[in-house]
Amino acid sequence: MAEPALDPRRTALLLFDMLKVYACDADGRVRPEAESQVAACRRMLDAVRALSVPVFYAIADHRPDGADWAVARTDTNADRFVDVAAARRLKPAAVRGSTGADVIDELAPREGDYLIRKHRWSAFLGTHLQLSLRTPGIDTICIAGGSTDVGVAATAYAARDHDFNVVVLRDGCRASRPEVDAFFMEHVFPRLGRVRTVDETIALLRAGHTGSRQ
Amino acid sequence: MPVSESLDPRRTALVFFDMLKGYHYDRAGRALLPEDRPLADACVHILNAARSLGLPVVYAAADHRADHRDASPVITDLELRRPDPPPASNAPAGGPGVVHGSVNAEVIDEIKPQPGDYEIRKHRWSAFHQTELELSLRSRGVDTILLAGGSTEVGVASTAYAARDLDFNVVILRDAVSSGRGPTVSDFYVDQIFPQVARVRTVDEAIAMLHAGGQHG
Numbered sequence: 001m002a003e004p005a006l007d008p009r010r011t012a013l014l015l016f017d018m019l020k021v022y023a024c025d026a027d028g029r030v031r032p033e034a035e036s037q038v039a040a041c042r043r044m045l046d047a048v049r050a051l052s053v054p055v056f057y058a059i060a061d062h063r064p065d066g067a068d069w070a071v072a073r074t075d076t077n078a079d080r081f082v083d084v085a086a087a088r089r090l091k092p093a094a095v096r097g098s099t100g101a102d103v104i105d106e107l108a109p110r111e112g113d114y115l116i117r118k119h120r121w122s123a124f125l126g127t128h129l130q131l132s133l134r135t136p137g138i139d140t141i142c143i144a145g146g147s148t149d150v151g152v153a154a155t156a157y158a159a160r161d162h163d164f165n166v167v168v169l170r171d172g173c174r175a176s177r178p179e180v181d182a183f184f185m186e187h188v189f190p191r192l193g194r195v196r197t198v199d200e201t202i203a204l205l206r207a208g209h210t211g212s213r214q
Numbered sequence: 215m216p217v218s219e220s221l222d223p224r225r226t227a228l229v230f231f232d233m234l235k236g237y238h239y240d241r242a243g244r245a246l247l248p249e250d251r252p253l254a255d256a257c258v259h260i261l262n263a264a265r266s267l268g269l270p271v272v273y274a275a276a277d278h279r280a281d282h283r284d285a286s287p288v289i290t291d292l293e294l295r296r297p298d299p300p301p302a303s304n305a306p307a308g309g310p311g312v313v314h315g316s317v318n319a320e321v322i323d324e325i326k327p328q329p330g331d332y333e334i335r336k337h338r339w340s341a342f343h344q345t346e347l348e349l350s351l352r353s354r355g356v357d358t359i360l361l362a363g364g365s366t367e368v369g370v371a372s373t374a375y376a377a378r379d380l381d382f383n384v385v386i387l388r389d390a391v392s393s394g395r396g397p398t399v400s401d402f403y404v405d406q407i408f409p410q411v412a413r414v415r416t417v418d419e420a421i422a423m424l425h426a427g428g429q430h431g
Contacts, residue, residue: 003294072378075409120379149407154379157372161338165289180406187399188367190291192339
């Protein structure tokens, strides 16, 4: 099957948890291991703004009092549980209002962008993301951010089940380990959507933009 | 496994994911594929333990209309890479044609559902997506699901992520999950990804945890 172009009028960019707590050092500078990812996201962001593609930011949002923190136990999170609100809950990396909870300056939101405050991994769970995509007729979301195997994966699985076309931006995503990124890009995401670099995706959007004017 | 680990049988459910003849039986739909024998044995083992402990048993099963009107429309690399035109076939893409009412859509005989079990007809990957699964679990006080079936990186993973976000504890039954892409893909997911989404345990470990939890009741 020939690769369909991306229609900028039906496509959105979703930047997933590109927050200071995850991407920056204590001094607020982007960590070396995140630099190429941030640069790719920035290139994508500039390109989609020029094409008037709507930009969505999925942003982890947790109450400081812990009442909405997650509770599910896993093999790796036992040491992050704390007693709050009469339950054992998972302490998030950042809570609402803390500096770390902000989107990094390099990718700062602008007036008119969609800020999706999410409370679990998937940006669809208990948020207005689906409504905000469907209402203007968006059927395709380009996802970048991190972590690949955590929130990006949860959101990609959910997007697929909601019948959105997914384009995972290979160089715009990052997991804690490169081999995990490679696994998802090779074995998981091709089954639920498309895996493309930022530059490939920009080319597909420009092709769709040209096509839509004819 | 830490010795103190336990699972309360009154708050735990067993969920089989797509253990269907279309995926695990021969083309005639008569017999289990030989390579899936260990998987089926592990499923039988956990099923017997779950039944004897009174756990609710859930079968999440793909259910698609014969006219394909509810088939997933999304564009994937998998589809784009298929030869064009596709090889003569009217089966829906990405599966062996798990059509409502067909033999392919039946749960394998080895773990056949019984009256009183939950049969969740699902139409996308996640067993929670637009089904009664969450309601069925919450209304009987279940907070933990044991997850078995396949494929590991497809529906099982999608369901595990969804369960985690819905505040269910997930236990992935290591020897009772499999992938159509083979053990390398399944093992990587189980070893490298699932430990942050779930607890990963063998069927025997999960049974020991349930027995430990049952003794406090």
